[in-house]
Amino acid sequence: MKLAILSESPADEAALRVLVEYVLGRPFDTLPLSLRARGWPSVEQVLPPIVRHLHFQTEADGLVVVVDSDDSVVHTPAHEAPGYHHPFCRICRLRHAFRRTVKNLPPRRQVSPNAAPAGPGEARVLRAIGLAVPAIEAWYLCGRDTSITEAAWLDGQASGRPPYTRRELKWRVYGTDRPTLPFEVKRAVQEVSRHRGDVRRLENDFPAGFGSLARDLRDWLAG
Numbered sequence: 001m002k003l004a005i006l007s008e009s010p011a012d013e014a015a016l017r018v019l020v021e022y023v024l025g026r027p028f029d030t031l032p033l034s035l036r037a038r039g040w041p042s043v044e045q046v047l048p049p050i051v052r053h054l055h056f057q058t059e060a061d062g063l064v065v066v067v068d069s070d071d072s073v074v075h076t077p078a079h080e081a082p083g084y085h086h087p088f089c090r091i092c093r094l095r096h097a098f099r100r101t102v103k104n105l106p107p108r109r110q111v112s113p114n115a116a117p118a119g120p121g122e123a124r125v126l127r128a129i130g131l132a133v134p135a136i137e138a139w140y141l142c143g144r145d146t147s148i149t150e151a152a153w154l155d156g157q158a159s160g161r162p163p164y165t166r167r168e169l170k171w172r173v174y175g176t177d178r179p180t181l182p183f184e185v186k187r188a189v190q191e192v193s194r195h196r197g198d199v200r201r202l203e204n205d206f207p208a209g210f211g212s213l214a215r216d217l218r219d220w221l222a223g
């Protein structure tokens, strides 16, 4: 399988390579991105040209996209209604942007008649979209700090008293809120590697944001 991973920083993308492999249960090749994004809304803005590049210029099977929710609306099952998308939910917005982009793309050319059997994305690039609530450091702390869950964050949004801030999450992961990139990558990969072979804890504690990503990836395998 050939995948591209688009997130908010190279450290996030390093951690996601590990997590995506755990969910898929198989190794894959990572394709370089044609454009970089730094945070929201830049990810949403670069998504259409990245999808077109992957479709026309590569043999990518799929694109994985993960963004932080920050203070935005968290995706819920109610958003899954056919034809609906929540205007402020980042999962809904990214899915909508992806759908709009692929809708009018022509089928891919067969690169070579003798090419090896193509992957699941032969005709089109598949998508897997996740949302880290409120930031990807929450995923890094999953299983180590049981107070950090989507449910805790949603309770905080409802009551107006957030259980933790994004800055606090960074302190808990890196010991600073301004880590160097190499240290950020090292800590991110260290923490997500605790979920080797079993991502159920992440799916349980982050059912909307991580759960959506995992379900999309498993749909690829189901073909």
Ligand SMILES: [Zn+2]
Binding pocket: 074, 075, 076, 079, 086, 089, 090, 091, 092, 093
């Ligand atoms: Zn949504």
